[in-house]
Amino acid sequence: MEAYRETEEEDEERRRQRKLEEALEVKSLRRIISAYLNYPDAADEDVRRWERSYRKLPPAHKAVLSHYPQKFRKLRQCIAANSYFIFSMLQAFEPPLDMSQDVDITEHEHHDMPHDHQFSSERNICCAQTASTSGNAGSCECTEPVHRDENDSIHTSTKRMTSSQEEKRENVSEAGNSSSEAEPYKERCKHNSNEVAESNGNGPSSPGDWLSPSLQLDVPLVDVDKVRCIIRNIVRDWAAEGKKERDECYKPILEELDALFPNRSEESPPACLVPGAGLGRLALEISSMGFISQGNEFSYYMMICSNFVLNHTQTAEEWTIHPWIHSNCNSLSESDQLHPVSIPDIHPASAGITEGFSMCGGDFVEVYSEPSQLGAWDVVVTCFFIDTAHNIIEYIEIISRILKDGGVWINLGPLLYHFADMHGQEDDMSIELSLEDVKRVALHYGFVLEKEKTIETTYTTNPRSMMQNRYFAAFWTMRKKPVEMNHSAS
Numbered sequence: 454m455e456a457y458r459e460t461e462e463e464d465e466e467r468r469r470q471r472k473l474e475e476a477l478e479v480k481s482l483r484r485i486i487s488a489y490l491n492y493p494d495a496a497d498e499d500v501r502r503w504e505r506s507y508r509k510l511p512p513a514h515k516a517v518l519s520h521y522p523q524k525f526r527k528l529r530q531c532i533a534a535n536s537y538f539i540f541s542m543l544q545a546f547e548p549p550l551d552m553s554q555d556v557d558i559t560e561h562e563h564h565d566m567p568h569d570h571q572f573s574s575e576r577n578i579c580c581a582q583t584a585s586t587s588g589n590a591g592s593c594e595c596t597e598p599v600h601r602d603e604n605d606s607i608h609t610s611t612k613r614m615t616s617s618q619e620e621k622r623e624n625v626s627e628a629g630n631s632s633s634e635a636e637p638y639k640e641r642c643k644h645n646s647n648e649v650a651e652s653n654g655n656g657p658s659s660p661g662d663w664l665s666p667s668l669q670l671d672v673p674l675v676d677v678d679k680v681r682c683i684i685r686n687i688v689r690d691w692a693a694e695g696k697k698e699r700d701e702c703y704k705p706i707l708e709e710l711d712a713l714f715p716n717r718s719e720e721s722p723p724a725c726l727v728p729g730a731g732l733g734r735l736a737l738e739i740s741s742m743g744f745i746s747q748g749n750e751f752s753y754y755m756m757i758c759s760n761f762v763l764n765h766t767q768t769a770e771e772w773t774i775h776p777w778i779h780s781n782c783n784s785l786s787e788s789d790q791l792h793p794v795s796i797p798d799i800h801p802a803s804a805g806i807t808e809g810f811s812m813c814g815g816d817f818v819e820v821y822s823e824p825s826q827l828g829a830w831d832v833v834v835t836c837f838f839i840d841t842a843h844n845i846i847e848y849i850e851i852i853s854r855i856l857k858d859g860g861v862w863i864n865l866g867p868l869l870y871h872f873a874d875m876h877g878q879e880d881d882m883s884i885e886l887s888l889e890d891v892k893r894v895a896l897h898y899g900f901v902l903e904k905e906k907t908i909e910t911t912y913t914t915n916p917r918s919m920m921q922n923r924y925f926a927a928f929w930t931m932r933k934k935p936v937e938m939n940h941s942a943s
């Protein structure tokens with residue numbers, strides 16, 4: 454009887470924890486959606502600030518800059534075009550959670566949560582250009598294989614990786630029409646939410662509902678900065694203007710994969726994992742080369758955007774955005790600052806993907822520590838990823854564990870540890886190893902270094918800017934020694 458009561462209490466406690474976890478995740482996701490929705494106002498506030506400064510000029514100085522009012526008008530059109538893209542992207546996103554649920558979480562409950570779950574999806578994307586050290590999110594969404602349908606578009610279904618392994622399918626809707634016309638953003642929002650509400654009914658997670666202003670949160674400006682970082686990431690992954698960066702970062706990895714797996718079988722292609730896949734271009738390229746490719750990403754900022762580009766774009770160059778309007782600094786000309794960028798440069802669904810391409814949402818450590826992942830991969834590719842760790846040793850240990858014996862780890866990136874500047878949080882940790890120590894740790898976990906070089910590159914840098922931060926990134930190929938070799942070495 455006593456034992457029965459204890460089990461019941463444990464079950465109740467687990468249910469409470471799960472509910473709390475989900476409420477926290479909904480809150481984080483609402484915050485991210487709010488950041489996206491706040492983009493037009495925040496961007497417009499910048500323009501208003503620039504206008505105020507302009508108005509303070511003495512008349513003689515103002516006369517020299519008589520073209521400025523026109524520039525402000527053009528900036529607003531660019532903001533409207535970006536906002537239209539962002540809103541279309543949000544509309545295509547199907548939240549894997551009931552966004553209307555009550556997310557009032559008491560201080561006490563919050564402290565009851567394991568640390569990893571606190572504000573999981575809020576610590577997020579990195580913006581290496583500014584050498585900022587934003588961390589990353591721990592949202593737990595796992596997408597099952599992306600596959601082609603008869604319409605030749607890529608579909609993604611979503612599985613939430615909560616402790617209970619609940620499943621929720623994502624319905625992939627048709628992408629809306631694109632427009633580079635600067636239509637007033639708020640009008641467009643109203644119009645589109647009505648359309649969706651009519652076609653999708655009144656379910657709690659229908660887009661019309663979860664985008665409703667009543668569910669939005671006040672977000673700090675730093676959150677909107679993350680949206681601007683995403684816009685820059687779109688150029689890196691999905692614009693012709695990002696080709697130089699992709700050639701510097703992705704090409705050496707793709708060439709190495711090609712050299713290491715020259716006779717890959719079509720019937721049984723090698724399996725490649727790309728942790729920290731960002732907006733998914735590298736994972737897609739690997740798939741197109743004949744690998745079963747899985748991207749892993751834990752930022753909802755990134756997932757919302759990659760889902761849109763991969764699953765909802767109908768043609769190449771369907772959308773136009775203006776990525777460089779948010780700063781007046783280091784511009785060579787006004788036209789450089791306002792420069793329109795067409796995306797995507799390729800139509801992902803026509804890229805010749807290999808069956809089994811998928812994007813898996815969730816924290817790398819959490820998802821790939823599962824026993825089912827043991828020895829599951831022929832190759833792990835990390836690009837600008839390993840320095841996102843709180844504990845890089847844990848990343849290396851997991852990479853070693855999930856590789857097959859004889860499997861390879863290809864890495865490219867710097868060591869700009871994302872949590873290095875997290876001050877003031879007692880329980881936060883950041884292990885910041887030198888390259889020499891990273892290699893020592895890899896050796897310890899059974900890797901043999903096969904190739905090593907330095908690659909000079911940028912990360913989400915405006916190619917037209919007068920400021921170009923360059924990394925001297927480490928590139929390596931390491932092979933996991935077969936077990937017998939491991940034993941004989943120790």
Ligand SMILES: C[S@@+](CC[C@H](N)C(=O)[O-])C[C@H]1O[C@@H](n2cnc3c(N)ncnc32)[C@H](O)[C@@H]1O
Nearest residue numbers: 579589729730731750751752816817836837841
């Ligand atoms: C610097 S970005 C690099 C993105 C992409 N690989 C590229 O080269 O453009 C690092 C990415 O890793 C993701 N990330 C960071 N920590 C992660 C984790 N623990 N699990 C999964 N993804 C993570 C971030 O959200 C971000 O998209």
